[in-house]
Amino acid sequence: MTDEQIKQCITCKEVKPLESFPSRPSLPDGREGECNSCRSLRRKTGDGYLKERLRKHYYRSGGKGDLTLEQLREIESQKRCTYCGCVLYDEIRMVDHVYSLGQLWSLNCAINMVACCRSCNSSKRDSHVYDFYQRSDKFTTAQWEEFVYKFARRAMRCEPSKEELEQWSIGFELEAKELKEYLQRA
Ligand SMILES: [Zn+2]
Ligand SMILES: [Zn+2]
Known part of the structure; x- marks a missing residue:
């Protein structure tokens, strides 16, 4: 796995594959800073x-x-x-x-x-x-x-x-x- 395919979540600080982040085409790497699981957790709480x-x-x-x-x-x-x-x-x-x-x-x-x-x-x-x-x-x-x-x-x-x-x-x-x-x- 190269550096481009992983990213650190700004909330849980875990390093995860890019697919684990919501897509946001306007950002440089095309993904948001917070991972999917942190985001859905935040939606629920x-x-x-x-x-x-x-x-x-x-x-x-x-x-x-x-x-x-x-x-x-x-x-x-x-x-x-x-x-x-x-x-x-x-x-x-x-x-x-x-x-x-x-x-x-x-x-x-x-x-x-x-x-x-x-x-x-x-x-x-x-x-x-x-x-x-x-x-x-x-x-x-x-x-x-x-x-x-x-x-x-x-x-x-x-x-x-x-x-x-x-x-x-x-x-x-x-x-x-x-x-x-x-x-x-x-
Ligand atoms: Zn996270
Ligand atoms: Zn629809």
């Missing part, structure tokens, strides 16, 4: 991990983040992927921004955050959620309706009516079109 996420959220929103610990707990305890509906376990669980942070209409706030699987997170990237629904085979109509319902309920802070849900769904579709036109002009 205490709020340290969640508070760290809150801090990052606050930082990225330039101090305007409105996410609370309760909301983050709810997102972290979501059992299934928002988009494809697969069962989420620690290794594939990600927090996704429905309106991605690098995109037009980006929103770093609580209503914009959902749990999803690693595969949906990476294939959705910066695309509009409606476009992702259109092109992903696993993002079914039932999943879409559930997504729209939950998003609208978070945004409106009450139970949306059937008519309101239709409006939300059409709204997402129009936005996606608008975004495409905007990107073509740019």
Whole structure:
């Protein structure tokens, strides 16, 4: 085993193979500093991990983040992927921004955050959620309706009516079109 394939965990200080660390393509070695087992242990015990996420959220929103610990707990305890509906376990669980942070209409706030699987997170990237629904085979109509319902309920802070849900769904579709036109002009 060469040096490149192992790494020391910043938490338990154990030297482990690279595969034992969550992947993070933006880092030099493509892996996070804390190993998978330390991370999942932290998820199960205490709020340290969640508070760290809150801090990052606050930082990225330039101090305007409105996410609370309760909301983050709810997102972290979501059992299934928002988009494809697969069962989420620690290794594939990600927090996704429905309106991605690098995109037009980006929103770093609580209503914009959902749990999803690693595969949906990476294939959705910066695309509009409606476009992702259109092109992903696993993002079914039932999943879409559930997504729209939950998003609208978070945004409106009450139970949306059937008519309101239709409006939300059409709204997402129009936005996606608008975004495409905007990107073509740019
Ligand atoms: Zn560790
Ligand atoms: Zn998924």
